[in-house]
Amino acid sequence: MARILIVEDDDHIRTALRLMFEGVGYDVDDAATGEVGVALFSRMSADVAIVDVMLPGMSGFETCQALRATSDLPIVIVSARDETADVVLGLESGADDYVIKPFVPEELLARVRAHLRRRPDKGAHAFTLGHLRVVPDEGVVRRDDGTELHLTSTEFRLLTDLASVGGKVLSREDLLERVWGYDYFGDSRLVDVHIRRLRTKIEPDPANPVFLVTVRGAGYKLVH
Amino acid sequence: MHRRSLRLRLLITFGLGALVLSSLFASLTYFGVQRVLVSDRQHTDERDSFVNAALIRNTLYTSPPALPSLLNSIEQATASNVLVRTHSQWLSRSRGAVAADVPTGILHTVDSGAAAEQTINVNGHLLFVVGVPIPAVETTVYEIFQLDPLEHTLRNLLELLGVGALATTLIGIGGGLWASRRAVRPLERVSAAAALIAEGELTTRLAVGQADREVQQLTESFNTMVSQLVDRMERDARFASDVSHELRSPLTTLTTTASVLQQHRDELNPAARESLDLLTADLSIFRVLVEDLLEIARSDAGASALVIETVGAVELVRQSVRSAALHHSLDEPLILVEGDLDDAKVSVDRRRFERVVTNLIVNAHQYGGDAVAVRVGVAGGSLVLDVDDAGPGIPEDEREQIFARFFRGRAAHDRSSTRGTGLGLALVRDHVTSFRGAITAGVSPEGGSRFEIVLPLSKEGE
Numbered sequence: 001m002a003r004i005l006i007v008e009d010d011d012h013i014r015t016a017l018r019l020m021f022e023g024v025g026y027d028v029d030d031a032a033t034g035e036v037g038v039a040l041f042s043r044m045s046a047d048v049a050i051v052d053v054m055l056p057g058m059s060g061f062e063t064c065q066a067l068r069a070t071s072d073l074p075i076v077i078v079s080a081r082d083e084t085a086d087v088v089l090g091l092e093s094g095a096d097d098y099v100i101k102p103f104v105p106e107e108l109l110a111r112v113r114a115h116l117r118r119r120p121d122k123g124a125h126a127f128t129l130g131h132l133r134v135v136p137d138e139g140v141v142r143r144d145d146g147t148e149l150h151l152t153s154t155e156f157r158l159l160t161d162l163a164s165v166g167g168k169v170l171s172r173e174d175l176l177e178r179v180w181g182y183d184y185f186g187d188s189r190l191v192d193v194h195i196r197r198l199r200t201k202i203e204p205d206p207a208n209p210v211f212l213v214t215v216r217g218a219g220y221k222l223v224h
Numbered sequence: 225m226h227r228r229s230l231r232l233r234l235l236i237t238f239g240l241g242a243l244v245l246s247s248l249f250a251s252l253t254y255f256g257v258q259r260v261l262v263s264d265r266q267h268t269d270e271r272d273s274f275v276n277a278a279l280i281r282n283t284l285y286t287s288p289p290a291l292p293s294l295l296n297s298i299e300q301a302t303a304s305n306v307l308v309r310t311h312s313q314w315l316s317r318s319r320g321a322v323a324a325d326v327p328t329g330i331l332h333t334v335d336s337g338a339a340a341e342q343t344i345n346v347n348g349h350l351l352f353v354v355g356v357p358i359p360a361v362e363t364t365v366y367e368i369f370q371l372d373p374l375e376h377t378l379r380n381l382l383e384l385l386g387v388g389a390l391a392t393t394l395i396g397i398g399g400g401l402w403a404s405r406r407a408v409r410p411l412e413r414v415s416a417a418a419a420l421i422a423e424g425e426l427t428t429r430l431a432v433g434q435a436d437r438e439v440q441q442l443t444e445s446f447n448t449m450v451s452q453l454v455d456r457m458e459r460d461a462r463f464a465s466d467v468s469h470e471l472r473s474p475l476t477t478l479t480t481t482a483s484v485l486q487q488h489r490d491e492l493n494p495a496a497r498e499s500l501d502l503l504t505a506d507l508s509i510f511r512v513l514v515e516d517l518l519e520i521a522r523s524d525a526g527a528s529a530l531v532i533e534t535v536g537a538v539e540l541v542r543q544s545v546r547s548a549a550l551h552h553s554l555d556e557p558l559i560l561v562e563g564d565l566d567d568a569k570v571s572v573d574r575r576r577f578e579r580v581v582t583n584l585i586v587n588a589h590q591y592g593g594d595a596v597a598v599r600v601g602v603a604g605g606s607l608v609l610d611v612d613d614a615g616p617g618i619p620e621d622e623r624e625q626i627f628a629r630f631f632r633g634r635a636a637h638d639r640s641s642t643r644g645t646g647l648g649l650a651l652v653r654d655h656v657t658s659f660r661g662a663i664t665a666g667v668s669p670e671g672g673s674r675f676e677i678v679l680p681l682s683k684e685g686e
Binding site: 012013109 | 469471472473474475476477478479480481482483484487488508511514515531536539543546547574575
């Protein structure tokens with residue numbers, strides 16, 4: 001069964017979350033601080049991490065970065081702050097998703113399930129973007145010189161999904177549905193921040209993208 | 225009643241005051257000077273006449289034939305005309321002067337032996353006639369003086385005084401203008417600043433520069449008042465925000481544990497199960513209430529939290545409607561685009577706009593049996609967005625109140641099963657206003673309620 005890491009300093013919320021996830025059959029590790037969470041993860045590993053932002057000591061963002069440094073696991077940030085700046089900061093620190101407290105428990109469950117369901121699209125064809133070779137079968141992006149470019153699973157999924165429609169435009173909602181597996185909770189900021197982060201990795205000049213192009217009023221498309 | 229402006233009143237007061245005073249002084253001066261000049265002149269003329277009459281008498285005694293040359297020299301010396309009459313016969317007739325000009329009244333008086341004088345008007349010329357009897361030779365002498373030069377002097381004086389009075393009046397009006405501007409300008413500045421503040425420019429203050437003491441006091445009091453009000457508003461907004469923020473953690477625990485209980489719903493007895501359902505239902509209302517409160521507190525805190533983007537209007541509406549319908553498991557209403565809106569763009573905070581559409585659609589669901597249509601069009605440089613339902617509609621007297629916070633209309637009382645937070649529409653209006661738009665409630669073509677949003681179109685190219 002899938003293993004969930006919960007990093008949350010509020011005892012009540014942590015316990016409630018643990019009970020809920022255990023109730024539907026997940027294994028749960030919980031930690032009250034980022035430091036303990038990262039240590040737990042390095043020992044036990046996990047399939048999804050749920051991280052609170054306001055933590056004593058190491059912040060939620062720092063915890064995200066620390067987890068991301070060693071793993072591609074999906075990270076869901078849970079925060080009482082829903083200002084765009086906070087959401088962007090959270091996603092920039094490496095999280096795949098952002099949920100605002102007080103959340104609908106079923107929604108959090110659904111999101112975690114969606115992240116667990118996601119698997120790399122093995123059937124897709126390899127393609128080239130400038131000096132990059134994207135190989136969905138192996139789940140890797142290689143540079144000309146053979147070295148690997150590291151993408152998180154969400155970024156990889158974003159790239160291959162845009163490639164799979166053959167240059168057509170996908171709206172933010174389409175992408176939320178295809179990449180995150182969300183039918184009904186759309187936060188377009190999620191898409192925008194990931195597109196931006198992906199651009200810094202694959203574009204020669206991220207400020208003037210040539211591959212990952214914004215189509216005003218419609219969404220994004222991949223030119224290759 | 226419409227009050228006249230202070231500025232106009234000051235202007236009129238100063239102008240009228242100057243006019244009355246200067247006219248008064250001009251009249252006094254004129255009449256005073258006139259009296260003095262005229263009586264001086266008449267005294268001189270009278271005296272001359274008597275002296276001349278004596279000369280004439282002497283001449284008539286001594287050598288009557290020398291009379292004409294005497295008269296000539298008199299006329300030259302006194303710039304007058306002299307008429308001499310003996311035994312009711314005009315003896316000599318001066319050039320220019322007409323004996324008929326001498327009034328009969330004066331003739332009789334002088335004939336009876338008394339000297340007389342009179343001012344007469346002949347063909348618009350003022351003449352001063354002095355008659356002197358010389359009984360010894362049964363002769364009377366009339367001397368006629370021209371008053372025209374004096375009249376001319378007086379007219380000049382009158383004109384001068386008139387010009388002076390006019391100038392004084394103008395100066396008075398100028399003074400009034402200056403005084404009124406000086407008195408009114410601080411008021412206008414206060415009024416402009418107050419208007420700005422009312423529009424939400426809370427950083428507006430009056431400049432404390434070099435001003436009169438009273439104005440400085442007004443400026444300082446005004447600024448202090450605004451600062452205190454802003455402080456107070458910020459404190460209130462922060463309080464609401466802090467409260468809802470603090471509610472988030474316990475609420476998260478509550479909703480999560482309720483969901484854990486729901487997982488074990490089947491193991492509960494009927495009473496516990498019903499209680500759990502009530503708990504879950506109210507928790508969800510509570511959660512929305514806290515979200516709405518927080519959102520409204522943030523919107524009160526000002527524009528700092530706004531993230532404005534310029535986006536395609538139709539796409540924005542489609543996405544917002546879709547996300548609203550999906551999020552609340554409602555049927556997606558029909559979206560009717562009227563006209564060619566491909567290039568129509570609006571500048572909004574996308575998240576807040578989605579919230580606006582969501583709240584309207586949820587409102588239609590709660591009170592109007594679901595939104596039946598969302599109409600998008602352009603009118604007069606603005607985007608017009610209508611969210612229509614086919615429900616019972618909103619009573620006319622509630623169409624404005626409905627946007628007030630925690631307002632509960634008759635519909636909310638009638639339908640005890642639907643419970644909104646009372647903040648949804650207030651939030652909608654706040655957000656729409658923050659995009660410089662407006663929202664009104666009316667009647668839909670389907671006979672239900674219509675919420676109409678008017679947003680300025682953005683001209684920004686990119």
